Amino acid sequence: MNNSNKVRPEYRSEYRAELVHVPEVIRRSSGIIINSRRYKSFLFSSDVATIMYSDADVVLAVYPYSPHPAIIKALSDVAPVPLAAGVGGGVTQGKRSETIAGFADAYGCLAVVLNSAVNAETVRAVYEAVDIPIIYTVISKHMEIDEHIEAGVSILNISGGRETNEIVRTFRERYPDIPIIATGGKTDEQILKTIEAGANGISYTPPTTQKVFQENMEKYRQELRTDALEEG
Numbered sequence: 001m002n003n004s005n006k007v008r009p010e011y012r013s014e015y016r017a018e019l020v021h022v023p024e025v026i027r028r029s030s031g032i033i034i035n036s037r038r039y040k041s042f043l044f045s046s047d048v049a050t051i052m053y054s055d056a057d058v059v060l061a062v063y064p065y066s067p068h069p070a071i072i073k074a075l076s077d078v079a080p081v082p083l084a085a086g087v088g089g090g091v092t093q094g095k096r097s098e099t100i101a102g103f104a105d106a107y108g109c110l111a112v113v114l115n116s117a118v119n120a121e122t123v124r125a126v127y128e129a130v131d132i133p134i135i136y137t138v139i140s141k142h143m144e145i146d147e148h149i150e151a152g153v154s155i156l157n158i159s160g161g162r163e164t165n166e167i168v169r170t171f172r173e174r175y176p177d178i179p180i181i182a183t184g185g186k187t188d189e190q191i192l193k194t195i196e197a198g199a200n201g202i203s204y205t206p207p208t209t210q211k212v213f214q215e216n217m218e219k220y221r222q223e224l225r226t227d228a229l230e231e232g
């Protein structure tokens with residue numbers, strides 16, 4: 001009997017032993033198909049080292065500053081997977097968002113992301129400027145987004161902290177066919193509940209580089225202590 005179809009070949013460089021792994025349970029989600037490719041895990045990070053060493057399907061490059069084409073280009077150069085780039089929010093709207101979105105499209109981004117503060121006019125301007133999906137961030141179940149969807153929003157990105165699952169359920173009932181990405185929490189159980197609430201993809205926030213540094217330094221110190229005791 002030929003079992004070759006059950007084999008899962010894998011290669012990993014010795015220098016990539018400490019990859020940032022997204023939780024395996026995310027693979028249970030349906031995923032979102034964009035231009036015939038399915039995406040399930042979205043890494044919420046703009047740290048180039050973390051992005052380089054992650055196994056996520058997509059990088060969700062949203063940061064708490066005004067978007068800039070140079071940042072999008074830098075992240076696009078580093079990311080080994082497609083990028084969904086933030087292009088607008090509170091301060092950055094209108095023509096500025098439209099221009100930055102055009103750069104994101106030109107740099108090969110998978111999608112652009114607009115946060116909850118943008119108006120429908122900005123969504124429409126971005127929609128007319130790009131040939132990639134618009135992801136719109138939802139932070140409350142009380143948000144009215146019909147105008148945003150009519151203006152060109154294709155995917156919802158739900159980020160509501162402890163209320164995320166309730167928000168996902170609410171918007172899944174309102175819009176049964178729209179793709180939803182949502183923050184899944186820190187445990188497998190929390191992520192599964194988010195998927196069951198109606199999320200098609202999960203955004204994952206990785207450990208900070210500072211935390212990884214601290215863990216690695218403590219490991220090295222422990223190894224030195226062990227070596228010293230053995231030599232003594």
